[in-house]
Amino acid sequence: MMSRTPWWVRIPVLFFIIFGLMEYFVDSGDKPAIIEYPITQFFMLMVLLILIAIEVILKSIENVMFQTLSEEAQERYLAAKSKKIEFKWLDTIYKRLTKSRSIEREGEIILDHNYDGIRELDNVLPPWWVYLFYVTIFFGVVYLIRFHIAGDYDQELEYEQEVAAAQIAIEEYKKTAKNLVDVNTVEVLTEAGDLSAGEKIFTANCVVCHMADGGGGIGPNLTDEYWILGGGIKNVFRTISEGGRDGKGMVAWKNSLKPVEMAQVASYLLQFQGTTPANPKAPEGEIWVDPDADAPAAPEETEGAPAEQAKDSAIVAMN
Numbered sequence: 329m330m331s332r333t334p335w336w337v338r339i340p341v342l343f344f345i346i347f348g349l350m351e352y353f354v355d356s357g358d359k360p361a362i363i364e365y366p367i368t369q370f371f372m373l374m375v376l377l378i379l380i381a382i383e384v385i386l387k388s389i390e391n392v393m394f395q396t397l398s399e400e401a402q403e404r405y406l407a408a409k410s411k412k413i414e415f416k417w418l419d420t421i422y423k424r425l426t427k428s429r430s431i432e433r434e435g436e437i438i439l440d441h442n443y444d445g446i447r448e449l450d451n452v453l454p455p456w457w458v459y460l461f462y463v464t465i466f467f468g469v470v471y472l473i474r475f476h477i478a479g480d481y482d483q484e485l486e487y488e489q490e491v492a493a494a495q496i497a498i499e500e501y502k503k504t505a506k507n508l509v510d511v512n513t514v515e516v517l518t519e520a521g522d523l524s525a526g527e528k529i530f531t532a533n534c535v536v537c538h539m540a541d542g543g544g545g546i547g548p549n550l551t552d553e554y555w556i557l558g559g560g561i562k563n564v565f566r567t568i569s570e571g572g573r574d575g576k577g578m579v580a581w582k583n584s585l586k587p588v589e590m591a592q593v594a595s596y597l598l599q600f601q602g603t604t605p606a607n608p609k610a611p612e613g614e615i616w617v618d619p620d621a622d623a624p625a626a627p628e629e630t631e632g633a634p635a636e637q638a639k640d641s642a643i644v645a646m647n
């Protein structure tokens with residue numbers, strides 16, 4: 329009952345097989361089980377200890393049996409043990425892949441020229457190399473047909489697909505990461521869910537000073553186009569987050585509201601624009617114009633560009 333593989337191969341192999349099986353069968357989401365459930369670390373430690381224990385027991389059984397043998401039998405046993413090749417199958421594979429001639433039989437393939445005592449063996453091409461060569465030929469043919477004749481896809485298409493996939497991933501990410509908004513990235517939210525959440529936040533925190541319809545009280549009127557601290561989603565977000573001017577009563581809400589909540593309530597209160605509240609407070613501040621919106625000149629410019637180009641080419645043509 330002698331095992332063929334040595335213990336220092338057997339223990340790690342068994343250990344990693346059990347480890348792999350455990351990871352496969354224990355459902356631990358996208359984290360490995362060993363991290364998700366610390367108890368499994370203890371389990372694997374026990375496995376390791378048991379494997380070592382089994383080896384130790386086998387070794388001592390072998391030892392005891394060895395002691396019971398007669399001296400002659402002991403010698404035979406030792407001889408058999410030292411002869412045994414532990415990686416016979418590896419050895420066979422190696423031989424098959426190289427087909428190298430053993431040194432004793434090299435005489436059969438030696439060529440008869442002799443350069444200053446250096447002689448050449450007529451070895452066959454090593455099979456591993458030959459097969460690899462066939463594989464590259466096969467690969468080359470498939471590649472040629474697929475990409476140069478059939479025109480499956482090219483790098484440009486591949487690039488576009490990857491960009492499209494990344495775009496989708498970004499959209500997905502933005503949906504789950506709404507809380508990452510800050511004053512630079514905030515945009516008006518239009519989804520009904522966000523707006524009703526904004527309304528709740530407004531009712532709970534803001535109506536005391538701004539009134540439910542935004543008409544104003546302690547705080548200014550939010551329905552007109554006059555803003556003290558600037559209109560538009562970014563300014564409003566900043567006002568809510570950082571508060572108004574000192575001593576005016578509008579506190580900074582960034583400590584009590586999450587970024588997404590501030591974006592929601594900002595989007596909600598921007599809907600007051602242009603409505604007529606019951607008791608409107610007189611306008612305060614200045615009319616706010618969106619610097620991004622006052623670019624109606626831009627389309628004209630782009631329209632002008634082709635005309636100019638045409639002019640240029642006309643000149644070129646004239647020349």
Ligand code: HEC
Pocket residue numbers: 529530533534535536537538546547548549554555556557558559564567568571572573574576577578579581593594597612613
């Ligand atoms: C204690 C009263 C009070 C509460 C509560 C309050 N505000 Fe204000 N709010 C004010 C005052 C006062 C100002 C004017 C600040 C200034 O003049 O600097 C103001 C200004 C603002 C402005 C800027 C208006 C402008 O013309 O620039 C916005 C936007 C605003 N508040 C939103 C909110 C939101 C959203 C909430 C609830 C989360 C809220 N406020 C809660 C008193 C309040």
